Amino acid sequence: MIPTVPQPAFAKWCYRAYVTVFFVYLALPLTVVCVFAFNNSVFPSMPWKGFTLAWFFGTEAPFIGVFHERAIIRSIGTSAFVAMWVSGLAVAVGTCNAFLFVRHDFRGKALLYMLMLLPLIIPGVILGISILVFSSSLANALEDATGLWFDGLRPGLILVILGQFSFITTFASLVISARLQKFDPSLEEAALNLGATKWGAIRQITLPFLLPAIVASAVVSILMSFENFNTTLMLVGSDSPLTITMFDKLKQGSTPVLNAVSLLLIMISAALGMMSLLFQTKRR
Amino acid sequence: ETLRLLTWGGYAPQEVIDLFEAETGHTVEVTTSNNEEMIAKLRATNGGGFDLAQPSQDRIASAQEEFGIYKPIDMSRVDADLFIPSMLSATADNTTYEGDVFGVPHVWGTSGLVVNTAVASNVTDYTDLCDASVAGQVSYRLKRPTLIGFAYSMGLDPFAAYDDTDAYQDILDEVEAMLTACKPNVKTYWDGGDEIKNLLRSGEVVASMAWDTGGWQLNADNADITFVAPEAGALGWIDTFVLPARGRADDAAYDWINFVMRPEIAAMITNTAGNFTAAVDGDAGVNADLKARYQGSFDQAAIDNIKWYPPVPAGLEALEGATLDRINAAN
Amino acid sequence: MASDTSRLGFYLLLAPILLWLLVLIILPHVGLFIVSISERVGPREYETGFDNYAAFFNEPLYWRTFARTAIMSILATVLTLILGFPIAYYIAKLTRGRTKTTLFLMCMIPFWVSELVRTFGWMILLRETGVISNALQYLGLVDGPVEMLYNDAAIMVGLVYTSILFMVVPLVTTLDSLDDSLIEAGHDLGGTSTSIMREIVIPHAMPGIVSGCIVVFMLSLGNYLTPILLGGKDSLWFTGMIYTQFITRFNWELGSAFGFLLLLLSSLVVFAGLKLSRQSLTETMGRT
Amino acid sequence: MPFFTLRGPELSVSHPDLVCSDLTKDFDAFRAVDRVSFEVPQGSFFSILGPSGCGKTTLLRMIAGFQSPTSGDLRIKGKSMIGVPPNKRPVSMVFQHLALFPTMNIGDNVGFGLRQRGVAKSEINRRVEQVLERVGLPGVSQRRIDQISGGQKQRVAIARCMVLEPDVLLLDEPLGALDLKLREHMKVELKVLQAAFNTTFVYITHDQSEALVMSDNIAVMNNGKFEQIGSPHDVYHAPETAFVAGFVGDANKIKAKVSAVNGTFLTLISDGGSEMKIEAPANTLRIGDRAQVFLRPEAIELCTTQDGVNVSQAEVTSVLFNGANSSITVKDDSGDLLKIALPQTGSFANLRIGDSVLTRWLPQQARCYRAEET
Amino acid sequence: MPFFTLRGPELSVSHPDLVCSDLTKDFDAFRAVDRVSFEVPQGSFFSILGPSGCGKTTLLRMIAGFQSPTSGDLRIKGKSMIGVPPNKRPVSMVFQHLALFPTMNIGDNVGFGLRQRGVAKSEINRRVEQVLERVGLPGVSQRRIDQISGGQKQRVAIARCMVLEPDVLLLDEPLGALDLKLREHMKVELKVLQAAFNTTFVYITHDQSEALVMSDNIAVMNNGKFEQIGSPHDVYHAPETAFVAGFVGDANKIKAKVSAVNGTFLTLISDGGSEMKIEAPANTLRIGDRAQVFLRPEAIELCTTQDGVNVSQAEVTSVLFNGANSSITVKDDSGDLLKIALPQTGSFANLRIGDSVLTRWLPQQARCYRAEET
Numbered sequence A: 001m002i003p004t005v006p007q008p009a010f011a012k013w014c015y016r017a018y019v020t021v022f023f024v025y026l027a028l029p030l031t032v033v034c035v036f037a038f039n040n041s042v043f044p045s046m047p048w049k050g051f052t053l054a055w056f057f058g059t060e061a062p063f064i065g066v067f068h069e070r071a072i073i074r075s076i077g078t079s080a081f082v083a084m085w086v087s088g089l090a091v092a093v094g095t096c097n098a099f100l101f102v103r104h105d106f107r108g109k110a111l112l113y114m115l116m117l118l119p120l121i122i123p124g125v126i127l128g129i130s131i132l133v134f135s136s137s138l139a140n141a142l143e144d145a146t147g148l149w150f151d152g153l154r155p156g157l158i159l160v161i162l163g164q165f166s167f168i169t170t171f172a173s174l175v176i177s178a179r180l181q182k183f184d185p186s187l188e189e190a191a192l193n194l195g196a197t198k199w200g201a202i203r204q205i206t207l208p209f210l211l212p213a214i215v216a217s218a219v220v221s222i223l224m225s226f227e228n229f230n231t232t233l234m235l236v237g238s239d240s241p242l243t244i245t246m247f248d249k250l251k252q253g254s255t256p257v258l259n260a261v262s263l264l265l266i267m268i269s270a271a272l273g274m275m276s277l278l279f280q281t282k283r284r
Numbered sequence B: 001e002t003l004r005l006l007t008w009g010g011y012a013p014q015e016v017i018d019l020f021e022a023e024t025g026h027t028v029e030v031t032t033s034n035n036e037e038m039i040a041k042l043r044a045t046n047g048g049g050f051d052l053a054q055p056s057q058d059r060i061a062s063a064q065e066e067f068g069i070y071k072p073i074d075m076s077r078v079d080a081d082l083f084i085p086s087m088l089s090a091t092a093d094n095t096t097y098e099g100d101v102f103g104v105p106h107v108w109g110t111s112g113l114v115v116n117t118a119v120a121s122n123v124t125d126y127t128d129l130c131d132a133s134v135a136g137q138v139s140y141r142l143k144r145p146t147l148i149g150f151a152y153s154m155g156l157d158p159f160a161a162y163d164d165t166d167a168y169q170d171i172l173d174e175v176e177a178m179l180t181a182c183k184p185n186v187k188t189y190w191d192g193g194d195e196i197k198n199l200l201r202s203g204e205v206v207a208s209m210a211w212d213t214g215g216w217q218l219n220a221d222n223a224d225i226t227f228v229a230p231e232a233g234a235l236g237w238i239d240t241f242v243l244p245a246r247g248r249a250d251d252a253a254y255d256w257i258n259f260v261m262r263p264e265i266a267a268m269i270t271n272t273a274g275n276f277t278a279a280v281d282g283d284a285g286v287n288a289d290l291k292a293r294y295q296g297s298f299d300q301a302a303i304d305n306i307k308w309y310p311p312v313p314a315g316l317e318a319l320e321g322a323t324l325d326r327i328n329a330a331n
Numbered sequence C: 001m002a003s004d005t006s007r008l009g010f011y012l013l014l015a016p017i018l019l020w021l022l023v024l025i026i027l028p029h030v031g032l033f034i035v036s037i038s039e040r041v042g043p044r045e046y047e048t049g050f051d052n053y054a055a056f057f058n059e060p061l062y063w064r065t066f067a068r069t070a071i072m073s074i075l076a077t078v079l080t081l082i083l084g085f086p087i088a089y090y091i092a093k094l095t096r097g098r099t100k101t102t103l104f105l106m107c108m109i110p111f112w113v114s115e116l117v118r119t120f121g122w123m124i125l126l127r128e129t130g131v132i133s134n135a136l137q138y139l140g141l142v143d144g145p146v147e148m149l150y151n152d153a154a155i156m157v158g159l160v161y162t163s164i165l166f167m168v169v170p171l172v173t174t175l176d177s178l179d180d181s182l183i184e185a186g187h188d189l190g191g192t193s194t195s196i197m198r199e200i201v202i203p204h205a206m207p208g209i210v211s212g213c214i215v216v217f218m219l220s221l222g223n224y225l226t227p228i229l230l231g232g233k234d235s236l237w238f239t240g241m242i243y244t245q246f247i248t249r250f251n252w253e254l255g256s257a258f259g260f261l262l263l264l265l266s267s268l269v270v271f272a273g274l275k276l277s278r279q280s281l282t283e284t285m286g287r288t
Numbered sequence D, E: 001m002p003f004f005t006l007r008g009p010e011l012s013v014s015h016p017d018l019v020c021s022d023l024t025k026d027f028d029a030f031r032a033v034d035r036v037s038f039e040v041p042q043g044s045f046f047s048i049l050g051p052s053g054c055g056k057t058t059l060l061r062m063i064a065g066f067q068s069p070t071s072g073d074l075r076i077k078g079k080s081m082i083g084v085p086p087n088k089r090p091v092s093m094v095f096q097h098l099a100l101f102p103t104m105n106i107g108d109n110v111g112f113g114l115r116q117r118g119v120a121k122s123e124i125n126r127r128v129e130q131v132l133e134r135v136g137l138p139g140v141s142q143r144r145i146d147q148i149s150g151g152q153k154q155r156v157a158i159a160r161c162m163v164l165e166p167d168v169l170l171l172d173e174p175l176g177a178l179d180l181k182l183r184e185h186m187k188v189e190l191k192v193l194q195a196a197f198n199t200t201f202v203y204i205t206h207d208q209s210e211a212l213v214m215s216d217n218i219a220v221m222n223n224g225k226f227e228q229i230g231s232p233h234d235v236y237h238a239p240e241t242a243f244v245a246g247f248v249g250d251a252n253k254i255k256a257k258v259s260a261v262n263g264t265f266l267t268l269i270s271d272g273g274s275e276m277k278i279e280a281p282a283n284t285l286r287i288g289d290r291a292q293v294f295l296r297p298e299a300i301e302l303c304t305t306q307d308g309v310n311v312s313q314a315e316v317t318s319v320l321f322n323g324a325n326s327s328i329t330v331k332d333d334s335g336d337l338l339k340i341a342l343p344q345t346g347s348f349a350n351l352r353i354g355d356s357v358l359t360r361w362l363p364q365q366a367r368c369y370r371a372e373e374t
């Protein structure tokens, strides 16, 4: 139950064993993905054929390493580009939403809040296809009417960014709202009282207070954007982000290059996660 | 200019791109895909997003009719001398819609059987995949070529029924029954070329319906595995070049077409993709092993027996789709 | 709160959310519905009607896959809850300080990489020539290679793996907020572990349970990669059907209808879940 | 409500720092502050004492500029503040939970106001150090605010305001969050700081002991209105209304009826039936009126002889031993319950429940007000 | 530490409800409870009073079974409780923050323990209603716990325990979360409830006034040890150690040196230089020893004549008007500061800073202990 309530040793032991098994289960797939990035074989599977770094640095076919796979390098760039935009937009709109819902009372607030949560219960594929269908019809209508081309409304990076933004914003809004809720409004009043202007008080007091949440939601947004597949799949044009490129490759057949990319991704995400964590502990 | 190329895996090897970029100053961005996805993507972008695509010749006219996603090829900008004339004209015929030609040929090849002859030498026709001796070690795609291959192997003539919906539906129904019954034999339905190669190489699958090239590539590593032209006939396809309606880099696209059809470049592509091209003298530079394997799989009778895909009439794919769905759903 | 502050500021804050919800959520879904009720009568010719929905109900494949997806998703949700609850409880109530943070972060491990990579990892583990099969043979537990990929169990493993984080996190948060003294009070008043779990812990954790379940259910229902890559020839998933309609059949109209039905299903299940557990969406999901 | 003019005890200044006249605040139909008028002379410590919800915070926030009055005027140093935004008013406020900025260290907190005024950095540092020294916290400016104790935070909050040299310092129950011992200590310290800075303090609290100990003048507030303004001594010993008598200090409340009036001398009969004689100057009670009598526990004496007025025989019903604050409850012959403070000297310490005692109180120590009709 | 045997004031029972002998709890190297021994007779109200962190909660949790003692024994109604899990002990506990189950209504909260025992539903309802009536809350069982006030919650928490008819009720600072006025009220009410149920209460608090008002006996705890066990009166008026003298009640602390010993009579010279005469029976101080003298503010008298011992002339340095609890600080000729409670009668109310006064205290009213070496 809890440490202060005595329990039979056997039960405690079983519980611990279960927890251990659970974490092994969590770590297993990622571990094998990482390990097989170094297998000297064209197929990421047993048997182990010796250690190689070729899947990172190789230049000779079939051992072309990640760093020489143009498509993968390019798609990492694309993913980073998308993630930056998505996280920037999501955090900006999320911050506005936080202020709107925490600081204002208006008619329809509850309804709007519900609508804001809606993307959480819409499957990603549906978000993707609905945006695809809508923007296509819009583009068709506009093109018919004007004779111009509206490529921004066709599958491509803009739609990918908008599609991811459409549900990641909800997460950002929730994280930032939760923090703003803990903000004591009298801090802002104190700043006004000490001579700050309204915007000055928000800039010097409220935003620094929100910073940990803003950073956290930015990091989470980046991670979510990087790993998003379902929504992106439907909206991607000629520039595909990493997951889509990897999926295309995987459909061709798994190769240890995918392991190598994954290992790099794991390292980057871990570093990002650690950074945001350090940032938060320092802040708190 | 940047050439956004929508193509099959292996059709745009890095070395070719490097040469092309060095020579023309264009850059090339490759997206690999398959017929359905190419059409779907171009449909979604209304013919935008890419500058050059490579669907098979039989799938062009119907997609153009339905979605209008291509623009006609300006034959004056294509160096016709580079192409084997018969293939050029056959492709032109098959990809003509409302008087305009939409495709020029690039790579051709067949679908048939890839077999590990050490364990499954008895597999010589599509329907042999359903034999009990290879239960659980068989794979094929759940796509239209499979339907057609099985139909021929069952003694039917699907291409002849292309224009008769009812007759075609009857054929589909028969094939459906066959494939449904065959389902327990299948380990998994494969999707991409490398996937089936991996399955065969690891021994998880011993016989499969697949592209000829896969079989020949595996043969290089493991002499037991090779491509077998089925008794009912291999299915012959030609992948083409088409211009998406809203491509922005037509110059680069024509440059690419004319560049890759040069015999020496065509040979490079054949060496990576494993299939021969429609380029005049394209087979000159191809390595001897590949040619040998090709000849091993196809004697003259087998070549004569190749069933070339005619253009798919619009609407037919809906019927096939429903059949495929039912097979998928069957238990 | 700030009823007498400038209206301008308020409208400036209101604009982004309205724009977002209207342009990216509401209008696209209206659009989706409109497309779903148009029937193709010929090349580039469409009419309004409910044929696509009729097609769904008339083709057993479609509604069976639909039902199968729903049932498997619910199963995955229940499984995730059963597996995740003890972990969340362990982290929230039986560890402190550094251990707690570490374990909590370790739950995030799957989130460090994309779903694709996770699934890929499971493929390496489960396939016939994969790690587990080899390990079992090495240990002498089996004679020949065993295929563990391409079946529904593999899908479950993958779904649970992908979504466990989204169950554990809200559970840890709510269980953390359960004051230890309530459990102690339960014991002090004569309660046993089981009765305290049932009467005190679970009712308290209900918002977390519900929000975790909703998220996991949604993730499973909307999942595409896991069933496609881990599933076998019979493992159909409804998102796969939608994808097929959009990508390989070029049938956006039917695909839209499927999408709309999936949306309806998810809303229905979530609504039912909320009603049954007497929670509200705003309260459970709104608390991150 | 009459218009009071007050004077800081040892001051005689020309015009007061803060003047409120007929200040009113309505929230929709609800009147939170009701025509309040008062003046606070320069350098004095003015407390507003009242129960929770009586409108204290609303009043203070109107002075600070966070609420605008529905009607009435508000002048600081002679200038009307109506329409002046909070950041332009020469007042500073110490918030109930102090509102120190958690993202800044102490130096930055204290220097915040100066930075807003665009004071040079070196000048800010100098003045921050100086004010921190004055509140007894030299050299802490680099610390984070969670690295200092509750009492120190209190002083930082005051320093943050005082560095701006405000005309008036407003304090909203700043001791509310502290624990008992620290609160006792800070009471004294606040008064010392106020004297040292010689700044006008307006202090609100619901704790009578804070108000009594620190203030030069106290306004007792109830239901949005001021019931009395006066020195602590006046408020405690000469409450003007029944509310003040009941709210400030402990008191036995006895319902009674006037049975005789003799100049300023009243005779009343409690509802229980005991007779009380009370000297109540300036009252308007007549024979037969209902009245409420307030009698402080410490005003009742335990005695041994029957002589004097208001002596009665009673039985001890409970003994609450609490050191210097011990008390007993007695029931007199007519059944009225009275709480009596035991002398601090420790006499009568051995009283037990059931003992019989004689009680006595002086007619001028009870207060008596017309009972509100019920 | 001697072994105390106590008796509830009006009881004389054969054996006590709760006996602790040499109970000790170590957390790693740190000893939180140090060989504590005591007995609590049936039906009495026993308080453990001590500063924060002295080990009160740890002790109580050992009794309840949430901590197991490192050594020592613990018996309830004669049966050793070592190794008995909390849900099997005949004690109930009222938690500091009450720990009412927020997901249940009041009736379900109170009925929880009976449900665990498998009592029939109708019987549970009957007994819940009955106990709620006894704590003065009839008919609230359908309400949610956030629909009742703080004081009512307190009573529900007690009812939830009392319905199980425990041998001993443990209470861990249950009034800590209430506001001042309510706390004053609940103090009295708790004592009344305890008397009504006639159950043994073990109550821990750091608030001396709670302990003094409610308890039959108080144990004063410090650093894990019991410093004194005794009645409130004893603990207040006859503290056995310097810690008790300083912790219970207010006191002036004066450092001094013994200059003469005459039987139980000591003469001391404060560090400031003033002479004090103290009657201190049973002390072991010798001439030249350093000592600490404790003198309660209310033990010092303001007088008008020089006669008597311990009379000195002093100057008023501050006046703290606080109604009945007013006090002044004076500085005597030798510079020592003394806090003096002003008589509740209101005499000396007009003293001002700087006035000169005479102070006097009786030799038997000061306490004097050997100073700990520093």
Ligand SMILES: Nc1ncnc2c1ncn2[C@@H]1O[C@H](COP(=O)(O)OP(=O)(O)OP(=O)(O)O)[C@@H](O)[C@H]1O
Pocket (backbone or CB within 6 Å): D027, D030, D032, D050, D051, D052, D053, D054, D055, D056, D057, D058, D059, D206
């Ligand atoms: N913004 C508001 N809208 C409506 N009513 C309000 C508002 N602010 C305060 N009130 C009401 O005005 C009354 C006075 O509130 P105020 O905060 O001034 O009381 P207070 O004396 O400071 O009480 P406390 O001692 O509890 O802080 C209360 O009844 C409160 O409910």
Ligand SMILES: Nc1ncnc2c1ncn2[C@@H]1O[C@H](COP(=O)(O)OP(=O)(O)OP(=O)(O)O)[C@@H](O)[C@H]1O
Pocket (backbone or CB within 6 Å): E027, E030, E032, E050, E051, E052, E053, E054, E055, E056, E057, E058, E059, E206
């Ligand atoms: N589980 C523990 N591990 C280590 N030390 C502990 C533990 N529990 C308590 N302590 C220490 O034991 C000492 C006594 O703690 P306890 O909680 O009993 O004090 P307390 O008298 O109840 O204080 P308070 O009045 O603040 O509640 C404290 O110094 C505390 O830090």
Ligand SMILES: NCCCCNCCCN
Pocket (backbone or CB within 6 Å): B008, B009, B010, B035, B056, B145, B193, B211, B213, B237, B239, B273
């Ligand atoms: N490895 C590339 C194979 C390309 C095959 N194109 C096939 C078209 C079949 N319809």
Ligand SMILES: [Mg+2]
Pocket (backbone or CB within 6 Å): D056, D057, D058
């Ligand atoms: Mg207030």
Ligand SMILES: [Mg+2]
Pocket (backbone or CB within 6 Å): E056, E057, E058
């Ligand atoms: Mg404690």
